[in-house]
Amino acid sequence: MKYIALRASYFRVRVAYMSIPTDFSIGNVDPAIKTIESIGSPYLGLAINSLYALSNGSRPSELRDVPIHSIFHVQLCDGYVQQPASEEQSSHSDMLPGQGNLNLAGFVKVIAASGYKGSWSLAKIDSKKAKKSFIDNAYDAYRALVNLLDEVERSHPQIKFETPNMPARVYTSGVEFLEFSVDDESHYQITQILSSLCFRMERKHISKAVELWRQGSVNIVLNNEKKGFSRSSFLEHGPSLCAIGLRVRDSADTVERASALGASLFSQAVGSSELEIPAINGVGESLVYFIDDEQSDLHRVWDIEFNPVTKSEAVQPCGVRRIDHIAQTMKFDEMQSWLLYYISTFEMEKKPVVDVIDPSGVIYSQVLESPEGEVRLNLNGADNSETFASKFLTSRFGAGTQHIALLSDDIFETSKILEASRFERLQMPDGYYNDLKQKYGLAEDFVNKLQASNILYTREKWRIFSNIFSTNF
Known part of the structure; x- marks a missing residue:
């Protein structure tokens, strides 16, 4: 080390030394600092990597005692404290900020508040996959770096970085609509499914082959236009969910932040009586539209662009209140990118990645949700080409929405109404219910009630999940 310092002095360059967990001769940050301080050369300093500093469970506050003049270089790298929750995570030793669970905001805050004025870099993404x-x-x-520095700036105004001037992360208060691209044949098929789910067609577009189907606060849009984005999406992916509309406080702020972080904006020509709804490109070449709560006329889109249809007969709702979650399937590397896309643009919290066992492999699933749970997304990452998720990617020619879950307050009442409306549900084998009885210690009468309605049952700690699945479309 002394020789390195001498050579650095001779060439008038600064050398930053980084201690890593496998370097048993030096060990961690504290011994490295003592070594550098004992040499006392202005040309030899310390490089700190957040993964090495925090992944053993150390707190960012422990770095406050590091002499600021000794820090020459800082690397930001995410990871997992102690053991990773998922097998897939262990093969990603270096991750971008936001992809792991380290307290990087606290790490940056402590070092910046101490007076560090150097650059903030990202470590190499070291993934064999x-x-x-x-x-x-x-x-x-x-996206990861700017979002992290922006987070620190907003929580500690005395700290300033050279980041783009942009609005804060956006609060999403709900899903305003789901739009499907269809042709004549798939339009008939989907309307049959919606009718059996007790949705009703409420409105038609004033000038386009677009319909609004509704139940509770769930708005389903069927787009059968022969030109425009929806048609292009249909030709590329077949009948599928081509757009999601999210409710936000300010759509202009939303697209401004998304654009500043690298998202591609979308626009297409609109008619004289139509609204220009701000949108960005989303998962699998779909779109994400933004509807203001009150800032503009966007929240009146159903009144402005659609006419009510004459109701021939009343339709009894089946108890669906809102969208519970939307599951989007992609390859694992794409999943990591879309994770950053969502958490950097929106106020969303991520849950730990879990391994979902498939008969042909493992699917990695991560839940993102708004603070009050109004918007919940399941990101499913698949690598094995034989898993159900991977087959979905192949059949759709890329990533996209695999399923949509609707929330009901009374699953048994909903099941009863769906039975009368001839909703085609997934049939579960008898062995599934025998396993349920043994796994959860359920009463036989209750298990029989579940089986009679083909209702799936899961219990996690104090939470119970009951589901009815449709057949595949």
Whole structure:
């Protein structure tokens, strides 16, 4: 080390030494600082990597005693404290900020507040499974770094970085609509499904082949236009969910932040009586539209662009109140990118990644949700080509929405109404209910009640989940 310091002095360059967990001769940050301080050269300093500093459970506050003049370089790298929750996570030793669970905001805050004025860099993404291009990795890295520094600036105004001026992360208060691209044949099929789910067609577009189907606060849009984005989506992916509309406080702020973080904006020509709804590109070449709560006329889109239809007969609702969650399936590397896309743009909290066992492999699932649970997304990452999720990717020619879950307050009452409306549900084998009885110690009468309605049952700690699945479309 002394020799390195002498050579650095001779060439008038600064050398930053980084201690890593496998370096047993130096060990961690404290011994490295003592070594550097004992040499006392202005050309030899410390490089700190957040993964190495925090992954053993250390707190960012422990770095307050590091002499600020000794820190030459800082690397920001996410990971997992102690053991990773998922097998897949263990193969990603270096992750971008936001992809792991380390307290990187606290790490940056402590070092910046101490007076560090140097650069903030990202460590190399060290994943044997990385399949994305350098350009895609650069976009992800930019989004992750800017979002992290912006988070620190907003929580500690005395700390300033050279980041883009943009609005804060956006609060999403709900899903305003789901839009499906269809043709004549798939339009008939989907309307049959919606009718059996007790949805009713409420409105038609004033000038386009677009319908609004509704139940509770769930708005389903069927787009059978022969031109425009929806048609292009249909030709590329077949009948599928091509757009999601989210309710936000300010759509202009939303697209401004998304754009500043690298999202692509979308626009297409609109008619004279139509609203120009702000949108960005989303998962699997779909769109994400933004509807203001009160800032503009966007929240009146159903009144402005649609006419009510004459109701021939009343339809009894089946008890669906709102959208519970939307599951989007993609390859694992894409999942990491879309995770950053969502948590950097919106106020969303991520849950730990869990391994979902498939008969042909493992699917990695991560839940994102708004603070009050109004919007919940399941991101499912698949690598094994034989898993059900991977087959979905192949059949759809890429990532997309795999299923939509609707919330009911009374699953048994909903099941009864769906039985009368001839909703085609997934039939569960008898062995499933025998296993339920043994696994959860359920009463036989209750298990029989579940089986009679083909209701699935899961219990996690104090939470109970009951589900009715449709057949595949």
